[in-house]
Each structure stands twice: as structure tokens, then as C-alpha cells.
Amino acid sequence: MKGLAVSLGLAGRNLLLVRRVPSVFIPSLIMPLFILIATSGAFHGIGALPEFAGASYLAFTIPMAATMGAGFAGINSGMTVARDLEGGFFDRLQSSPAPRVALIMGPMFAALVRSIFTTTIVFIAGLIGGVWLPGLLPLLLIYGFALLFGACASCWAIGVALRARTVQAAPIMQLVVFLSVFMSVAYVPASALHGWLGNVAGLNPVTYILTASRSAELTGSIIWSETWPGLVAGFALLILLGIFALAPLRHLENR
Amino acid sequence: MTAAIPVIRQTAALAWRSIVTTIRLPQAWFPALFFPLVLMAIFTASFGGAPGTIPGFPPMRSFLDFAVSGAIIQGVLIGGTSAGAAFATDIEGGFFDRLVASPTSRTSILTGRLGASIALGVGQALLFIAIAAIFGARVDGGLIGIIVVVVIATLFAAAVGGLGIFLALRTGSGEAVQGMFPLFFALLFFSSAFFPLDTMVGWYHDVAALNPITYLVESMRREIIGGATIWTALTGIGIALGLALITVGASALALRRRLRVSA
Amino acid sequence: MSDQAVETRDLVREYKGGVKAVDGVSLTVESGGIFGFLGPNGAGKSTMVRMLTTLLRPTSGTAIVAGHDVMKEPGVVRRRIGVALQDAAIDPYMTGRELLRLQGVLHGMKRADCRARADVLLGRVDLENAADRRVGTYSGGMRRRLDLALSLVHEPVVLFLDEPTTGLDPVSRVTLWDEVRRLNVEHGTTVFLTTQYLEEADQLADRVAIIDGGLIVADGTPKALKARIGYPLLSVVAADGSTPDDVARVLSGFGEMVPGARDGGAAVRLPGGSTAMADAVRALDDAGVRFAEIDLAEPTLDDVFLASTGRHLAGSDDATV
Numbered sequence: 001m002k003g004l005a006v007s008l009g010l011a012g013r014n015l016l017l018v019r020r021v022p023s024v025f026i027p028s029l030i031m032p033l034f035i036l037i038a039t040s041g042a043f044h045g046i047g048a049l050p051e052f053a054g055a056s057y058l059a060f061t062i063p064m065a066a067t068m069g070a071g072f073a074g075i076n077s078g079m080t081v082a083r084d085l086e087g088g089f090f091d092r093l094q095s096s097p098a099p100r101v102a103l104i105m106g107p108m109f110a111a112l113v114r115s116i117f118t119t120t121i122v123f124i125a126g127l128i129g130g131v132w133l134p135g136l137l138p139l140l141l142i143y144g145f146a147l148l149f150g151a152c153a154s155c156w157a158i159g160v161a162l163r164a165r166t167v168q169a170a171p172i173m174q175l176v177v178f179l180s181v182f183m184s185v186a187y188v189p190a191s192a193l194h195g196w197l198g199n200v201a202g203l204n205p206v207t208y209i210l211t212a213s214r215s216a217e218l219t220g221s222i223i224w225s226e227t228w229p230g231l232v233a234g235f236a237l238l239i240l241l242g243i244f245a246l247a248p249l250r251h252l253e254n255r
Numbered sequence: 256m257t258a259a260i261p262v263i264r265q266t267a268a269l270a271w272r273s274i275v276t277t278i279r280l281p282q283a284w285f286p287a288l289f290f291p292l293v294l295m296a297i298f299t300a301s302f303g304g305a306p307g308t309i310p311g312f313p314p315m316r317s318f319l320d321f322a323v324s325g326a327i328i329q330g331v332l333i334g335g336t337s338a339g340a341a342f343a344t345d346i347e348g349g350f351f352d353r354l355v356a357s358p359t360s361r362t363s364i365l366t367g368r369l370g371a372s373i374a375l376g377v378g379q380a381l382l383f384i385a386i387a388a389i390f391g392a393r394v395d396g397g398l399i400g401i402i403v404v405v406v407i408a409t410l411f412a413a414a415v416g417g418l419g420i421f422l423a424l425r426t427g428s429g430e431a432v433q434g435m436f437p438l439f440f441a442l443l444f445f446s447s448a449f450f451p452l453d454t455m456v457g458w459y460h461d462v463a464a465l466n467p468i469t470y471l472v473e474s475m476r477r478e479i480i481g482g483a484t485i486w487t488a489l490t491g492i493g494i495a496l497g498l499a500l501i502t503v504g505a506s507a508l509a510l511r512r513r514l515r516v517s518a
Numbered sequence: 519m520s521d522q523a524v525e526t527r528d529l530v531r532e533y534k535g536g537v538k539a540v541d542g543v544s545l546t547v548e549s550g551g552i553f554g555f556l557g558p559n560g561a562g563k564s565t566m567v568r569m570l571t572t573l574l575r576p577t578s579g580t581a582i583v584a585g586h587d588v589m590k591e592p593g594v595v596r597r598r599i600g601v602a603l604q605d606a607a608i609d610p611y612m613t614g615r616e617l618l619r620l621q622g623v624l625h626g627m628k629r630a631d632c633r634a635r636a637d638v639l640l641g642r643v644d645l646e647n648a649a650d651r652r653v654g655t656y657s658g659g660m661r662r663r664l665d666l667a668l669s670l671v672h673e674p675v676v677l678f679l680d681e682p683t684t685g686l687d688p689v690s691r692v693t694l695w696d697e698v699r700r701l702n703v704e705h706g707t708t709v710f711l712t713t714q715y716l717e718e719a720d721q722l723a724d725r726v727a728i729i730d731g732g733l734i735v736a737d738g739t740p741k742a743l744k745a746r747i748g749y750p751l752l753s754v755v756a757a758d759g760s761t762p763d764d765v766a767r768v769l770s771g772f773g774e775m776v777p778g779a780r781d782g783g784a785a786v787r788l789p790g791g792s793t794a795m796a797d798a799v800r801a802l803d804d805a806g807v808r809f810a811e812i813d814l815a816e817p818t819l820d821d822v823f824l825a826s827t828g829r830h831l832a833g834s835d836d837a838t839v
Binding site for chain 2: 023027034037038041042043044045046048049050051171179182183186187188192193194195196197198
């Protein structure tokens with residue numbers, strides 16, 4: 001129980017920093033919005049592809065923008081850990097009796113809260129753009145899978161931060177997250193992907209996460225065949241990346 | 256005439272220095288090559304079914320042919336921002352002051368950096384065309400087409416370089432210049448760099464139609480996918496030249512202002 | 519056994535490449551005192567502190583802090599120690615009050631207790647006015663005071679201070695010394711501080727260990743260490759008709775003469791120190807010996823360091839270097 005209180009305390013600190021460090025706050029607000037608008041605006045024409053069957057491209061983009069927003073939140077949580085390690089604040093955390101797990105859970109909780117925030121922004125922008133999702137279920141799926149991806153991105157970024165111990169590791173955190181989304185069904189559904197990208201996307205867990213996120217959008221009810229692969233892929237990824245993030249904790253004292 | 260020769264030589268020397276320092280620092284050139292090429296690959300694979308199926312697409316051999324010009328413009332944009340940031344770093348680090356205190360002509364401080372941007376822009380455009388060619392792209396306009404594409408890319412490189420230098424001189428901070436990049440990236444998206452203008456709708460279409468980058472890209476694109484005329488070529492070259500004159504002029508003024516203040 | 523705040527036996531920390539930052543240190547710190555760990559830059563002080571505060575794993579040897587082994591029971595140790603490291607580990611975007619409350623949360627204190635404790639400590643280190651300003655706006659001295667307050671949130675048994683006054687102006691330095699003394703006297707907290715300033719070790723510490731190149735080269739109370747060098751040297755220059763021999767005759771009764779130590783005068787090692795100096799002056803007066811100059815040079819910890827290592831301790835001259 002003490003671990004939970006500490007995690008929440010650290011999460012609170014992270015969220016405080018988001019408000020106060022302008023170079024973090026503004027981008028995290030604007031980026032998901034920009035992605036939604038730019039993607040759905042520039043590639044609007046792709047909605048005419050038969051694979052879309054007349055669905056709105058804006059609606060198709062909303063889950064992707066929400067996912068990217070969660071990805072950004074995850075990266076930022078890793079950057080906070082990196083900054084703390086570089087600046088020495090992490091010493092204070094490490095020499096306290098706080099459970100080691102809390103040092104990771106705190107930033108991750110903050111990333112999850114911010115993922116909810118960014119997903120909401122994307123959803124509202126979608127509403128303004130004229131997208132009315134059929135019922136609550138699609139919304140639930142979009143939020144849920146955004147959180148799942150955000151947790152994964154957070155574990156990845158924190159794992160990198162704990163190993164690199166410097167803010168110079170930012171590009172590595174960003175590149176992997178961005179590529180994992182781009183090399184999937186970010187812009188078109190799986191049926192439209194051919195060639196090398198079709199193969200890569202087929203192996204990419206994010207493909208299944210995104211497909212699942214979108215799976216209730218058209219009809220308002222869950223299409224299980226599209227949803228369960230996302231759950232499996234997402235949680236498997238989370239477990240793997242969770243191990244990636246937790247492993248360095250044991251050896252913190254060796255540096 | 257006798258005064259012009261040292262300027263040329265100094266320009267060449269400073270340009271050479273900028274080129275060498277850029278090449279030696281991976282983080283200076285890697286983003287400008289990696290991101291445009293990766294996006295080009297992903298878009299080509301994602302939108303392969305679009306040409307011929309979707310209304311609004313001009314006739315073309317493949318989406319790859321369509322995407323090359325957008326990638327070149329994106330690459331030049333990233334490269335130009337890095338160049339501006341490097342110039343700002345020179346100011347921060349004192350190299351700029353050292354130049355000013357030496358008998359180096361003021362002009363060559365500017366033309367040196369611009370010369371490097373231009374040279375790197377040429378290299379980048381040719382590299383992208385070559386890479387696309389390896390994956391099956393063909394330039395419809397032939398050799399002349401390639402020349403037009405490279406000329407537009409180069410002039411745009413000068414324009415972005417000029418803007419970068421202007422920002423560097425006004426802010427004196429590499430971080431501030433680098434921070435401008437998201438804005439430029441947004442500008443790129445609100446154009447026809449990645450998808451045809453005619454497929455866009457509503458206000459988005461109108462914004463893209465006003466964006467000079469749209470016309471630059473279209474002009475280059477026509478050389479590659481076909482449909483180019485003297486006019487389309489001149490439009491592109493003209494706009495790029497105009498942008499270059501504006502930003503280079505602005506940076507010349509900014510340079511004079513900075514030197515006057517510090518003198 | 520539990521009377522000792524810190525006990526190490528052959529503690530070693532070796533880095534890749536065979537560099538031994540700490541090369542077999544055995545020391546004991548009694549509870550309730552102020553222990554000074556003195557040494558030049560790179561001597562191994564910070565490495566020692568990091569091992570004792572569970573931030574770094576020793577390569578070999580044992581360290582028992584506040585009654586518990588740092589390697590076997592790090593969690594228990596962390597609950598009993600307070601840590602204020604060299605680069606005041608703070609977050610510039612948070613306020614002092616927020617940082618103190620967070621520290622309380624890290625130690626598992628309840629919300630209400632965190633708040634109360636933060637208020638108390640802010641008062642104690644005199645940061646009440648700045649409590650709700652961002653730490654990034656604090657001066658160096660204020661940051662150190664906050665760092666000290668943060669290390670006291672959970673009322674530790676042993677407090678570790680790594681170079682607490684490095685880089686501070688003289689006034690802030692003295693303020694911090696007063697804080698540390700008050701802490702030790704009023705709350706009985708054992709203080710383990712590292713420093714490169716001999717004046718700091720001299721002024722604050724009950725016991726001092728001098729470290730150089732990862733090894734302890736001297737260990738004891740400041741007074742005893744200095745006494746080992748020898749007694750202070752009193753040198754007197756004769757004047758106005760009195761001769762050096764006159765001076766020598768009087769002074770020889772006070773201690774061992776040091777021939778050739780002073781031109782035109784005489785020098786004697788005074789076991790009694792400055793108190794004996796008064797007697798010596800009176801004796802010279804009574805004997806009618808007149809003198810122009812009189813000088814008493816106390817041995818310093820730098821002399822101790824010099825005697826042990828053949829080098830001077832950097833930073834021994836000027837505290838604001």
C-alpha cells in the first residue's frame with residue numbers, strides 16, 4: 001500500500017511538471033491535435049479507397065491520433081526520469097525508502113492520466129469536425145487502447161532512460177514510438193497494405209492495437225475478431241516492456 | 256573587381272567549413288535524410304492503391320513517383336533548419352564573433368553559410384532522386400526534368416537556409432531555431448507535399464492552395480510524373496527564387512543590425 | 519554495537535579498469551557526534567558517502583549504517599538515514615514546500631503529517647518566505663538549506679552531508695554550520711559530513727578522518743591530530759636592547775626550543791598553546807626582555823595532511839576558492 005501512495009505522489013509531481021515546464025506542456029497539447037487535423041486533412045482523399053467502404057477518414061484517424069498522443073505522454077514520462085537521473089534528483093528518490101517499483105509506476109501513472117487528457121482533446125476535435133461515434137463503446141475502446149499503448153510507450157521510454165541516464169536519449173525514445181505507429185495501420189486499414197509494409201505491419205503489435213481501437217467505430221458494437229488480437233498484442237507488449245523497464249532497477253546501485 | 260575575389264574565396268572557405276562540420280556530425284544530417292525517406296517509403300506502401308482509384312490523382316506510374324518531390328522538400332526543410340541551428344550555435348559558441356573580429360568580409364559570413372546550404376541541397380535532391388530511381392521511380396521530364404527539380408530544391412534550400420540564418424541572428428539560440436521546426440513541419444503538411452491538392456476538401460484545401468510550398472512541390476512533381484510545361488517549371492523556380500530573395504534579404508538586414516549593435 | 523552510527527570494514531569500490539575509488543576503508547563513527555571526512559577532490563569521499571547511503575554497491579567489504587547492513591537491508595537503512603548530496607538534488611520547477619511534502623510521501627508519511635512536517639522544517643531552515651517559490655529561483659545557500667531540510671523530513675538517525683558548503687559564500691557557510699551544530703546538539707542526530715575544507719572539519723567535527731587516494735591516512739579528533747604534529751610554535755623577535763639569547767633564556771622554561779626558527783629571536787614549542795602564550799609574555803615582561811614581534815602558529819589539519827601525504831590539502835587556504 002505504501003508503494004501505491006508513493007507512486008501517486010510521484011505521478012502528482014510529474015503532472016505538476018507538465019503544467020510548469022512549457023517546452024513539455026504545449027507540445028503535448030498541440031501534437032495529437034495537429035496529427036488529427038493534418039492527417040485527416042491531407043489524406044482525406046484516401047477515404048475513397050474501396051477498403052474504407054465509405055467510412056469517414058476523420059473517424060478513422062481519431063484512434064491513431066489518440067494513440068500517438070498517448071505515445072507522446074509515454075515518451076515524456078521517460079524524459080522526466082532521464083532528466084532526474086542527469087540532474088541528480090533521482091539520487092533523492094533512490095536513497096529514500098520508496099519501493100523501487102514506485103519509481104517507475106509514478107511516471108507511468110502520470111503518462112496514463114495525460115493519455116486520457118490527450119485522447120479527450122482528440123475526441124472533442126473530432127466532434128467539432130463532425131464525427132459522432134455510435135454510442136459509448138467505441139469511445140471506451142479508443143480510450144482503453146490509447147492507455148494500453150501509453151503504458152507500453154512509458155515502459156519503453158523509462159527503460160531507455162534508466163539505461164542511458166541522459167536526456168540525449170530522447171531521439172531513441174521518440175523514433176521507436178513513432179516508427180511503431182507509422183509502420184502499422186496508421187493511414188490505411190490492413191487490407192490496403194501490400195508488399196513490405198504489409199508484412200512488417202502484420203508482425204507489429206501496434207497494428208493490432210490500432211485495429212482493435214477502431215473496431216467498434218463503424219457499428220457501435222464490438223467486432224471480436226478485430227478486438228481480441230489487440231488485447232493480446234497490447235498486453236503481451238506491456239509485459240515485455242514492463243520487464244524492460246523494471247530490470248535496471250535491480251542494478252541501479254552498480255553504477 | 257579586385258575586392259570580389261577575396262569574397263569569393265572566403266565564401267568558398269566558409270562554405271567548405273560548414274559542409275565539413277555538417278557531414279561530420281551525424282545528428283546534423285541524419286534527420287534530413289532519414290525522416291523524409293522513411294515517410295516516403297511508408298506513404299508509398301500505404302497509398303499504393305490510390306493512383307488510378309481515387310479521383311483527384313493525376314495520372315502517374317506509381318505513388319513513389321508522386322512522393323519524391325514532397326520528400327525532397329521535406330529533406331531540404333529539415334536540413335535548412337539544422338543549418339540555421341548550427342549558425343546559431345556558432346553565435347553562441349563564439350565562432351561568429353571570431354569571424355567578425357577578423358578581416359573576413361561581412362558578406363561572406365552570409366554567403367558562406369548559404370553556399371553550404373545550396374551545395375547540400377543539390378546533393379540531397381540528387382540523392383533522393385537516385386534512391387527513388389533504385390526503387391523504380393522514373394523522371395518523365397528526363398535530364399531537363401531532373402535539372403528543374405534540382406534547381407527548385409536548391410533555391411528552396413537557399414530560402415530555408417536564409418530563414419534559418421535570420422532566426423539565428425535574431426534569437427542567438429540554437430534551441431530556439433530548432434524549436435521552429437515543428438512550425439515548418441506543419442507548413443509542409445498543409446500543402447500538397449504528401450497528397451494531391453485536388454483530393455482535399457473544405458478549409459484545409461483552401462489553406463493548402465495558398466501555401467507556396469504546394470506550388471513548389473507541384474512544379475517539381477510534374478517533371479517526374481509528367482505534365483510539366485515551361486510555365487509550371489518557371490512558376491516553381493520563380494516562387495523558390497522569390498522566397499530565397501526575401502529570406503536572404505532579411506538575414507542580410509539582420510546581420511547588419513547585429514553587427515551595428517555589437518560594434 | 520548499536521552505539522555506532524557507522525561502521526565499515528575494508529570497504530572497497532572498484533570501477534572498470536581497476537580504478538579503486540575506495541581502497542579498503544575501515545572506520546567507526548560513534549552515535550551522537552559529528553564526523554568529518556576530509557580529503558582533496560577525487561580522494562574517494564563522495565564514493566564513500568554513496569556506498570553508505572545505499573546508492574552504490576561496494577565491490578567488497580562491509581558497511582553497517584544505523585545498525586543495519588547496507589547491502590543486506592538497504593530498505594531499513596534508507597528509513598534511518600538522511601541524505602544531502604553534493605549537487606543539492608532538487609527539482610527547479612517545484613516549490614520548496616512541494617518538495618518537502620513529496621519527500622514525506624516518499625518516506626511513507628500520511629498526507630497530513632507531510633504537510634505539518636514541511637511547515638516545521640521550513641521554519642527551522644528559515645525558508646518560510648520562499649517556501650512557495652520555485653526552487654529554480656533560490657540562491658545557492660537557500661538550495662543547500664532546502665536540501666538539508668529534505669534530508670531531515672523523516673527524522674533520521676544518521677545524516678549524511680556530502681560537501682555541504684562547497685561553492686557557498688562565507689555567510690551562508692556559517693549559517694549552515696550553525697544548522698548542523700544545532701541539529702546535532704538539539705536532536706542528537708549523528709552527522710557524517712565530507713568536505714575538502716579543513717576549516718570546516720576543524721570547526722564542526724568531533725572526529726575527523728582524512729582520506730587520500732581511497733585510503734584513510736589519519737583518524738582522530740582534530741585536536742589530537744594536530745597535536746600529533748607538534749605543539750604550536752611561539753616565535754619572538756628581540757628588540758630595543760634585548761638579545762635573542764635573553765628571549766631564549768625565558769622561553770626555554772616553557773617547552774622545547776627550536777633553534778634557527780627565527781632570525782633575531784627565538785622559537786619554542788608551546789605545549790600549552792595560546793594559554794601558555796599569555797604566561798610566556800608575562801615571563802618576558804617580568805624578566806625585562808623587550809620584543810618587537812610575537813607570533814603563535816598553530817598546526818592545522820593541512821599540516822596533518824602534509825605530514826601524512828607529503829602534499830597540501832587543496833582549498834585549505836581560502837574557503838571561497
